[in-house]
Amino acid sequence: MKQNLDDLIDFKTGRQKRLIYSDPDIYQQELKNIFARCWLFLAHDCQLKEPGDFIRTFMGEDEVLVVRQQDNSVKAFLNTCTHRGNRLCKADHGNSKTFVCNYHGWSFSLDGQLSSVPLEEAAYHNKLDKSKFGMTEVAQIASYKGLIFATFDKSAPSLEDYLGEMKWYLDIWLDAMPEGTELIGTAMKVELPVNWKLAVENVSGDGYHLGWAHAGAMTVTTSMDLSGLSVGNSDVNNAEAVSVAGLNGHTVLAALDGLSGYAFYPEPEIAVDYLQKNRPTVIDRLGDYRGENMWGSQINLTVFPNLQMLPGLNWFRIYHPKGPGKFEMWTWAMVDKEMPDELKQKILNNVSRTFGPAGLFDNDDGDNLQAATEQSRGWVSRQMDVYTNMALDGGHSREEMPGVVSEGLVCEQNQRYVYRRWLEMMSADNWSDVPSYNNLQEARATEAK
Amino acid sequence: MKQNLDDLIDFKTGRQKRLIYSDPDIYQQELKNIFARCWLFLAHDCQLKEPGDFIRTFMGEDEVLVVRQQDNSVKAFLNTCTHRGNRLCKADHGNSKTFVCNYHGWSFSLDGQLSSVPLEEAAYHNKLDKSKFGMTEVAQIASYKGLIFATFDKSAPSLEDYLGEMKWYLDIWLDAMPEGTELIGTAMKVELPVNWKLAVENVSGDGYHLGWAHAGAMTVTTSMDLSGLSVGNSDVNNAEAVSVAGLNGHTVLAALDGLSGYAFYPEPEIAVDYLQKNRPTVIDRLGDYRGENMWGSQINLTVFPNLQMLPGLNWFRIYHPKGPGKFEMWTWAMVDKEMPDELKQKILNNVSRTFGPAGLFDNDDGDNLQAATEQSRGWVSRQMDVYTNMALDGGHSREEMPGVVSEGLVCEQNQRYVYRRWLEMMSADNWSDVPSYNNLQEARATEAK
Amino acid sequence: MKQNLDDLIDFKTGRQKRLIYSDPDIYQQELKNIFARCWLFLAHDCQLKEPGDFIRTFMGEDEVLVVRQQDNSVKAFLNTCTHRGNRLCKADHGNSKTFVCNYHGWSFSLDGQLSSVPLEEAAYHNKLDKSKFGMTEVAQIASYKGLIFATFDKSAPSLEDYLGEMKWYLDIWLDAMPEGTELIGTAMKVELPVNWKLAVENVSGDGYHLGWAHAGAMTVTTSMDLSGLSVGNSDVNNAEAVSVAGLNGHTVLAALDGLSGYAFYPEPEIAVDYLQKNRPTVIDRLGDYRGENMWGSQINLTVFPNLQMLPGLNWFRIYHPKGPGKFEMWTWAMVDKEMPDELKQKILNNVSRTFGPAGLFDNDDGDNLQAATEQSRGWVSRQMDVYTNMALDGGHSREEMPGVVSEGLVCEQNQRYVYRRWLEMMSADNWSDVPSYNNLQEARATEAK
């Protein structure tokens, strides 16, 4: 399959062949090579406060239960009984002492062990080796500053290596304030008839659509400048913003004004106060550059393949594929723990109002992404290409930040790198075939000494 | 395909690979190797009283019309016109003199012959050989004590051989009383998003789920003991019940108390009276063992692949597959013809109330079976196994009854034999490759002389 | 695939194998070999009056935008943006100066050129070669007497050659009156769970179903004789009508009475007046035979693969496939421009009342065609055949008209030729492998000299 895979993506010219958005075999290989192999986000620490707290979520199409253990560690299991395969837990989240299967009553302890089996003696004659029938655990689980990830692949690199230099950017949100972050409220879940990659590419690098697709929403919400992006895409100022890629498929869009994160708040005052009051702290922790220029800016962070977070707009989102033309999108509001409750509530409302199921911005994107998915299906259409060929001349390294950097939010560099990573994963037989781009980081580390 | 088929099922350890519940190619092969080859239930004699009485049903996904002939024999045909393929009959059941196609008016007599063609002379110039365009008949049709079966496979063994030793158990219901059985009322039809095998295995051998999955229903309905099964699966008494398999894929669960069939009737009195009054008759007909111990007991009878009947609870059910993850389930109440009308009505109500669309028991099973189907789809989940490994040490022959017998209703022996038969059918190129297990029967027959 | 294709169709005996109506691979090959290769109807001239007028339609499953140009020519494009593949135009019809994409605001001029790109300088650094990103145009577009067609295949023969001798019949409607035809009102669109070929074969040659399938509608609408077709298919007069095929897959059903087109108008008077008043003109234009015998008659014209028009009943219909078991059917009323408004309105009402979504005739066909589609799916059913074997002895050439001619409207010759053409297209690697049947025409032309 590799060969024809290569012809699907052309990194240099920014070309993609449309059938990657509709072909069922390609989708099956995505489940195998990407979703069953990469580190996928499971839950935020704050969602699992006490032992027994659990979240029901997905890794690819596989349903997973994430559970806080008695020793406060976290484990994740396929949410299915090892007996006849019933779903174990039907609640979206909650707290349990054990997970008891509805079908025959097998009971699993929080650590996944099969703790008790009805009629074990009378029916199993005590011959069932319960130790062999615990819940199926993920291959690896780890967390980074509050975000819990897992992978189905034993041979996957460590989460630290997987995130690589992306950590430098994640810290702008996750590690800016001493107490870190928390999700508030519960997930807003929407099902969209869209190929998952089209949603990911959009947030990963598509500052271009903002001024046009969201012209209506921008008109009624914008309270300050975001790198010159203007209603109707009539203007932009790329000087004060960057697109960053080359980070093992992870990408960043970032304004450098330290303020524009709240550009789409009609009344950003209390958010701005918060930024001013805490900037010194953040500078202490992240240094001048990130503290001054990036903290508080509008930033889009994409962790390959399906996690995206926007400090400033303060939303946090994961995509669960449900087929080549369908996914579920889960969105939360994420805030700094130290934020005053009034600000947290304001942020929650604004996230819902801008990017929730009835969100003024999100409601602009669905039809475009759905249409792009549909226009990849016809026999002629599926042979056609689409392009992310803006600013092909960009992409350099910068002293002040890791990764491959291009100027501005309006620049399709990031999408090209996302699709390059997609091709690398799809073509690789296993992790040893997958290139890593953390060398830059090591290089810098060495210099540092 | 055979090779990878073998790895799907392990009879010895009771293992099945989950993709047998979701894989579309496996499903297509089921349609070919099982549903287009096995004897499938069509109708009960009583549904076709008079010549011209018909039932519209399915064999696999193929739609079939079953018709009482003028000579009182029964024929079955694909329910489709041989001209342009229109559906011939759209009623679920009824009585007709002929079957006239709605498209061009071709008319077929009850025996399937193309009896008249509009404009035969003016348009066909009398050159249409009507004898070549009769309705397409099944390859073989036969009936056993009121139950009419058919197969699409000319080379299939006779129905008698197909049922083999299972007849000894079927007779406990079909031949207990002189006038035999009848279905009352009409089919209760429900569509479930479930793989058909999960429903069949459940009734074939899964006494284990009763006390747990149906704990709520048992609490409000149980009026007497059923082999010690208790709410919450806290206890069971396997001594007085058996699981029987090894019967060409057919299976039996049977209590041996001669009474427990009415355990889930809040007021079983009039049923119990009926049993007492008629037991002598039954003993005459079936002998002491079946008459004393089995007639009146809760019994689950499974005729491979998709027919199940429960004397006592008195329901009768067939499953029509509609895809790897969907089937239609048709349920009737079946009674002895001699039963008093009051008892028949009571049974009809109770069947509906326990196993109908709003049945207290059936409404517990749907979600479990659906979930098990869903948890066989994800890329990781479909590689996983499920197990029926209870009492692997069981399974002997017994003097008093045919087949391979294990103790108790709570014992997964039967499911293992159903899946073994499934594998045998799926692996066979034709009937001559399919093993038969009637030798035990023959052996016993010889002794008898 | 060719080999097993041959076994799907038998032209001599009029046999078709049912899986051509349900098999997904065969359907994909239809999209490739038929819908991406043949000339397909796009629009009627009258729907695109002024520059900027557009229609959104389909070629196979590919969505197409048909646009009247400034120079009054017509162009057709895939209705998708060349940037990220969004749908360009979401209206069914209208008038535009440009087509602006909702996603990022790329703007395309009426001729498909990419005319402007937001932030071309600021974001693309003027390095985007806009000339390379115009809308994707069809390979060929041409029109015949008001009907605009296109093909995705550069190597397809000219539209004139594609229509070949069929033009002689099309002219009976398109060229009968000096000002030609026009569609009135807008398309009546219905989605049907039917394989597209079953609908096409029906109108192409199936006069046989009229008296039976439409017995109810005929009873309440018929005002005069249509070649002896009678309610209940009890009689027909094939003398005064013909079935014509052998025209590159195109077919004709025609009564020869010059009147019966209005047989299903309860009050045909004003239509009949119109015929009488204008017949001399038509005779001038089409000659005695077509003017006297055919103009005004009930005629079914089928242009392979998916366009059908019925002068008299005055409807005009195209089928858009949406899968092996689904299509969208678009129906218009088509009239002579010269008709008086009162007659036009009467025709519009009658088309809607007979063949619209609530049409007395159309509402009889849906279930039959759907059932025939469904009865091609089961594992046994899909191996079965269907037949169009009426009057296999017919089919000769006639002095007065082109093509292969059989007597009467009730005669399945046309369906056999449609399926022969289907097989020719499905088996051909490219147009040079596809036989043409215009030689008869040339022959006749030569004689004429």
Place this chain on the structure above:
Amino acid sequence: MNGGQVSNDIYLDLQRQLYLEARLLSAEQYDDWLTLLCDDIQYEMEVPQRRFREDKSQSRAPVQTPIFNDDMASILMRINRFKTGFVWSENPINAIRHIVSNIEVFHTDIPEQYLAYSVIEVHRSRLDSERKRLTAGRRDLWNKTETGYKLLKRTATLDDSVVLDSNINYFF
């Protein structure tokens, strides 16, 4: 046209009338239904068009295509077709349910003539597991007569630019 709210009595009269009508139509009691219609009834439904909001021009659609454009004669034609017994697609019956809601009633310029708005959903159970549902808005004119309220005009707006059922063998 809208001449203000009617009295509660009239409002409830027409609620009951529209529910009665729905029940008659679901039961195919067409002769009873006919008694609720004026002889000069206009019964109309047009094909919806999906056009840009700014597209006010009629030049590309001078004529509206009806799905229904019936008078008493053509309504009778439809009903008589059912009565022939030859409408195979409706035998067996496709269980049908006319679900009416959002009833509003207003005075018109004409005394004893009332404007009634309502929403109707038609749910049909077809063969086996096939189900169909169409949704439409209705704008009626009802005349009060000695023999009760009679429907003078109905303009129904179907919410479907593509109709998702293979026939409309019923009335809205």
Place this chain on the structure above:
Amino acid sequence: MNGGQVSNDIYLDLQRQLYLEARLLSAEQYDDWLTLLCDDIQYEMEVPQRRFREDKSQSRAPVQTPIFNDDMASILMRINRFKTGFVWSENPINAIRHIVSNIEVFHTDIPEQYLAYSVIEVHRSRLDSERKRLTAGRRDLWNKTETGYKLLKRTATLDDSVVLDSNINYFF
């Protein structure tokens, strides 16, 4: 049986009663719902049959199969099952909505007993993106008592010859 239109007051009483009942059922307030039922309640729904119109014979279906054929005892049995806490399929709740429309009310031969027609749709939100909807017609008898209107008999007609949900863990 149908003894003509009731007064507006009674008509509106029963409109409110049926909407109240729907809200109680959607909220699973079964104890409150029971207070709306007569002790001798008959609660019935039959399996629909798809048979030819001309097929009047009962000989092939002498007995009708019920989906519900309940009296107070069996209704309590259903409710008590829910109360056991062992009905795993309803935990978490499958958000359910009883949507009532087309209410008509008539007198019967019996004073203070009323015949009420209505249509009910039951919409359920199951796990994740699964949704279910069943549609039925209802024919009720309601008695007016000192403690309000009480349901004496309900005959519901389901529009599905094949039921499209894996359970009916609720009332219509």
Place this chain on the structure above:
Amino acid sequence: MNGGQVSNDIYLDLQRQLYLEARLLSAEQYDDWLTLLCDDIQYEMEVPQRRFREDKSQSRAPVQTPIFNDDMASILMRINRFKTGFVWSENPINAIRHIVSNIEVFHTDIPEQYLAYSVIEVHRSRLDSERKRLTAGRRDLWNKTETGYKLLKRTATLDDSVVLDSNINYFF
């Protein structure tokens, strides 16, 4: 809070009001709709959660996530967005139908303030054959004023833990 049944007059006033409101919303007559709202309107819909019945703890969801949590200012913001003419997803119009049923009205502790329950279904016809339907329950507070009934507070409960449409470019 529920202060008992209101008079028939008030009950019918609010029936008509809710049906009128639905028609205005379906027709996108937002300026007219605004005249039915109090200046201090609270318009709320929360994200439904699928949790075990026994899970009463708020500790894992101390904050409820709104789908709508609007006051007059944010409602105007939504309407003004439509008015910009830049909301491409709603041009052409996605024919929408607000279907209201199960209306109940009760007194509250505050004179001339009324509690109204209702069920709403929103049916949308999207491009070609795509259809969407969302179902919700509503709990309203309506004030009677000299200029008619005005909506003070609406709490809508969506029956979907996963929303099955790609946008909610409308009001419930």
